[in-house]
Amino acid sequence: MKKILLTTLLVVGFQQIEAQTTRKDTLQGGLREERTCYDVLRYNLDLTINPSEKSIKGFNEIVFKIDDATSKIQVDLFENMQIESIVWNTKKLNYKREFDAVFIEFPEELKKGTIQSIQFNYSGKPKIAKNAPWDGGFVFKKDTKGNPWIGVAVQGTGASLWYPCKDSQTDEPDNGASIKVAVPNGLMNVSNGRFMGSTDLKDGYTRWDWEVKNPINNYDITVNVADYVHIHDHHQGLDLDYYVLRENEEKAKKHFDNDVKPMMDCFQSKFGKYPFWEDGYKLVETPYLGMEHQSAVAYGNKYKKGYMGYDISGTGAGLFFDYITIHETGHEWFGNSITSKDIADMWIHEGFTTYTETVFIECIKGYEEAQKYINGQSKSVSNDKPIIGQFGVNREGSGDMYYKGALMLNTIRHIINDDSKWWKLLYSYSETFKKQIIDTKTVLDYFNKETGLDLSKVFEQYLTTTQIPKLKLSKEGKKLSYQWINCVNNFNMPVDIFIKGTETRIYPTTTLQELKVDKKIKIEEIEVATKQFFIKVEK
Template sequence: MRYFLPLFSLLLLGFLPIKAQVLTHKDSFTEADTLRGSLRPERNYDVLKYHLNVKVDPEDRYISGYNTITFKAEKNLPVMQVDLFENMQVDSILYRGKKMNFERKFDAVFIDMAPQVPKNATDSLQFFYSGNPVVAKNAPWDGGFVFEKDEEGNPWIAVAVQGTGASLWYPNKDHQSDEPEEALIEIAVPNGLMNVSNGRFLGKEVLEDGYTQWNWKVESPINNYNIVVNIGNYVHFSDKYKDLDLDYYVLPYHLEKAKKQFEEVKIMMDCFYDKFGAYPFEKDGFKLVETPYLGMEHQSAVAYGNEFKMGYLGKDLSGTGIGLKWDFITIHESGHEWFGNSITAADIADMWIHEGFTTYSEAVYIECRWGKQEALEYLKGIRSNIGNQNSIIGEYGVNSEGSGDMYYKGANLLNTIRSIYDDDDLWWKTLKDYTEIHRHQIIDTQTTEDFFNKAISTDLSPVFDQYLRYAKIPELQIRKKGNSLAYRWQADVEDFKMPVDIFINGKEVRLLATDEWQQYSGKIDSLDEVKINEKEFYIDFSKL
């Protein structure tokens, strides 16, 4: 997550408005966008494993090393595209012991595999590289390395590259649709510092040049942007939830605060196990790692920089007070383990599958602890952050996210669909089935729509279409007709229809509204008697 916030929310929180990593609505795209965002013939291979071996020099902000990429050719592969930012040096590429010829174009490296890697062949190449990676100006909103010092003057280094791309710092197939099945991450840092990466700690090795190599292994599919380094003077403590290992890495002077703050993790796991199913990466364990930036959903090594405060750095994004009852970064970023890390959108245009569901998981957590009404109040409160200026879904094939409304509007769309279900038992079953059936899968929006549509007789297609593919939300229009009420939807989607609940003199009534005028069978004296169920349905409402 990059925490997209409208300007007024940023000012309330004391931040200056900043450019998100990819959340910039573009009307035109370049060849570089296509090279990054499309599945070209040169990308006709499936990544099976990454073996990263990298040395980080904090003083010179310099990295060097290699990535061994094990892959399977999905078609005959005469030329292979591997991505690495053009400011980074390609030192050499070895394939079967031979140095390979290559060409560079923007952030893509095209390797001549002559004559070709045959279809279905499994093979590997070793890609050596070095350079000064892009430094983030304000992570996690913009991508790059973060080189900071802790309060005791020790180097404190991390990376956050969602959207910008993992090829910012290591060579890979930088497309969200392809995840290695496993990863070995070996990071050498100056003696006295520790590196924490994803997965399980395999051990450390003291090298001869004043460096120590810290080795980690991931045994689950992992997206490129989730593979990270976290370098600092860390101390470690651990806990357990059922059979899940909980590990925490923080700066030593924050140890006691962290022990108290991170107790919430077990409460969260109780809720998320119940509503979403078991933690998706039990083999790799769960970690929170203190970082010099606010946070990010790095799989099995969640970045935490919320300063051990409740809310969002001590603020409430909903304006209701409810957001101050829990630690935003712990809950939101951990929610991404189910939505984004386990269930992953094939194209970045469908990132609402990550962010909408994860923002909704905040309300799920609230409901687990404080009840449905507080969850609904929170969801209503975060609507103040919605702009409704552009569509949630972006352009496919060009590495383009849609509107930042994917967070708050996406969550309120899901809550509206729950209200259309009008059956909480069915809703919770469907949501849990969704997370368990699509565990460790790469999917698209249509798959998500079809899944939630299948569970009920009401056709949700026009609902998804309006909320995801158009900027505006549907407007329920009412007018008095004689002694009764007439109503219809005003929407962009042709033949739009959606059930909605209203109150007439305090009594809840369900209208099976369409974009044609219909008449309520009961009588009313005034339109003032009519209220919408605004906590459960996110819609516009007008009296004509």
């Protein structure tokens, strides 16, 4: 488990009224004694995947430390999967199932501070995704030569869809994981971390062994099965490995080389050293679009620039790079290294990672193209519900966590109004909370401390409401009046305006304020920096 920074919510306003929740929701998303009493140290997965049956069978050895003496723990596994047995010290344990939660009972109290392990044996046909990665599950497809091509993506749905674990972002195995997967001969399995070797099991299957040294999110653990070709490269000491369908080998060599090395240079200069150096960096071709599987990034963008060849910003700037390579790798810093303790705070993953796209454009094309790109994303903001979701019930907030989250960060950059401070802030944030589990208040407190500004109302406005703040301007004679409307109580945020091309910073609040200007200036001649600040203007 990464160190958890437990903090209270930012403000009472962060608690939103949500749709009715069920017992199943709270079992999956909540923290109760049966979960908090133990700390996962390691997962040792050993599985066989049968492509023709679309089934899996095997076990997960869960190694854990007892934080509070207990005789009962909760481990999670989707209810459609069968439990063969749960073994502790050679003894089969009793258990009770309630929805996707498995409450395991020990014959004696486990003492605080002791290291324990159970072998959770199971089998079944895991849920198949209808439209991965947007809904969770396995993907069973075939390549153009008819070979099985299998992947899995479970973010949001839960990793317990396919293997038993403590299915909560509050806990990750301190000591990493081993992932051993047997697949039919002629196929390869690629999982997270370093390849440790393969073994012919003499039964028509070959087992592929992988080792993860770093803590890892449950939903990041993955399997990828196909007739893969391995391409190895390196950059400034970092191993770069690509596993692609045999038919795409030459195409992949050229395509990945164009983006990956410049991306690594850019991201490491802005966010710090690649967080999972010991585990290397991989792109793995998948039968679905993509997912940020730690050190084994899922890639399904068909070797195109943009998002499947489309510029999501509508500005042309989105075709400078391969969206999946850049976005999903950005998650190695934001989401995989820095993790939110509840998926209600997933903007910590998605807002920052979406902003990494803009950062990459700025690295390769400059500030103007980057600003063009991020402002093009504003058309995709729906303002349907708050970005922050409901805590304790495995429920995310609005999909606006992507574009609106990034636009909020771009706004904060221009509030700071000093790029050297901004880049130093992003770098120090990434390094300070590297491989930790945090929440929104942690982010806010750090940004406030490092900038010397009070950004509380900015975070509250963009994360907890569906309103875009509006700057209301009016002019009479020599008086320019201004104030914020369509905003939270006591909202205050500086903004830049241009009077006949001359930049002036004003500090509006929800109270009407005035500025002396030339009587001859018309209200239409006063421009507002709406490209630097995600706001609306009413004149």
